[in-house]
Amino acid sequence: MPARFAALLCCVFLLAGCGARTVAVIDDKGFAEMSRRMPDEMRARKLLTQEGDYYSRPAASRPYGDILYNTLSPDFLFDDTGGHVYLGETFRTTRTPSSRISIRQNGFILRHPTQIVSVSMLGELDWDDNGTDEWLVSCRVEPLRGSRVRTYYLLVPPPSRQGQTLKASVAALYECYGLACTMYVNHALVLHGEGNDATEPATPVQDSVPGLQQVTEPPAAGKKAASGLEEHSL
Numbered sequence: 001m002p003a004r005f006a007a008l009l010c011c012v013f014l015l016a017g018c019g020a021r022t023v024a025v026i027d028d029k030g031f032a033e034m035s036r037r038m039p040d041e042m043r044a045r046k047l048l049t050q051e052g053d054y055y056s057r058p059a060a061s062r063p064y065g066d067i068l069y070n071t072l073s074p075d076f077l078f079d080d081t082g083g084h085v086y087l088g089e090t091f092r093t094t095r096t097p098s099s100r101i102s103i104r105q106n107g108f109i110l111r112h113p114t115q116i117v118s119v120s121m122l123g124e125l126d127w128d129d130n131g132t133d134e135w136l137v138s139c140r141v142e143p144l145r146g147s148r149v150r151t152y153y154l155l156v157p158p159p160s161r162q163g164q165t166l167k168a169s170v171a172a173l174y175e176c177y178g179l180a181c182t183m184y185v186n187h188a189l190v191l192h193g194e195g196n197d198a199t200e201p202a203t204p205v206q207d208s209v210p211g212l213q214q215v216t217e218p219p220a221a222g223k224k225a226a227s228g229l230e231e232h233s234l
Contacts, residue, residue, distance in 0.1 A: 020049040024059040024124040026106055030138055031122045034153055037174055041185050047125060064121035065103040067159070068137065068166070069110070072119070076154060076168045077141070089165060091117070115143045127155050127171060134158070137168065149176045 025031045035042050035054065042048040049055075070092050088094035091110060095101060100111040107120035118140040124133045135156040142149045154168035173184040 020053070020055055021046050021126060021129070022055045022057040023047060024133075025054070025056045025122070026059045026064070026124075027120050027122045027138075030120050031136070034122065034136075034138065034172075037183050038172055038185055041172070045127060046129060047127075059123065064106045065108045068119050068121065069101065069103055069108045071159065071164060072137070072156065072166045072168065076139075076152060076170050078150075091119070114145070115141055117141055122153075124158075132157075136171075147176075147178050150174070 023031070031054075035048055035052075039048060039052060042054075043050060043052075047054060068091070071090055073089060074091055074094060091108075094112075095110065096112065098113050102109045102111075107118070110117040110119075118138075120138050122136040122138055125136055126133050127136070135154075135158055137154040137156055139152040139154060140149065141152070151174040152168075152170055153172040153174070155171050156166050156168045159166060169186075171186055175182055175184065
């Protein structure tokens with residue numbers, strides 16, 4: 001039996017034994033980029049195999065862009081991110097008369113006078129291996145002046161009711177000054193409680209993996225199993 005086929009069968013019937021869980025990937029390119037930036041962390045959390053592959057299951061189709069723009073709180077952003085525009089309860093309420101918004105199916109781009117905020121829904125996964133899926137969301141903050149660009153990787157408990165304000169926890173941060181980039185990983189992550197109530201404070205982000213190059217190639221097409229699971233190589 002070919003090794004790849006055996007690995008797929010193992011994943012379908014005994015995911016824990018394979019060392020990797022399935023992920024409902026919505027943004028293939030964004031998820032692959034994150035995985036390349038923090039492969040050791042993703043393997044440790046059983047989201048990648050030891051070979052660097054991941055197993056994709058079907059993803060839901062929702063208007064994530066609208067949901068995130070209207071309900072995601074910007075309070076995860078670092079205090080030095082930029083000014084009064086982030087005093088709103090959600091990203092929608094940070095919009096100023098001179099801001100511009102572009103919403104797509106899986107995210108949005110909010111152009112403020114001082115910076116551009118790009119938010120994308122990457123997928124649904126069980127980050128802490130506790131049996132509960134979270135939304136994995138990326139938020140890229142690019143100043144219009146200056147060279148520091150930050151990409152926040154967020155875990156967002158799915159909303160339990162329509163219109164609920166979503167509170168994000170920072171799982172990792174990718175920070176670049178020009179071509180010099182560093183990945184920070186939150187190893188002691190405490191997720192907000194059920195229903196997005198902030199029962200625990202966010203824990204500090206810790207320096208984990210340095211990097212000097214951004215990789216943006218999408219994952220190669222993988223093989224499909226009878227269950228609908230797909231194996232992808234980064």
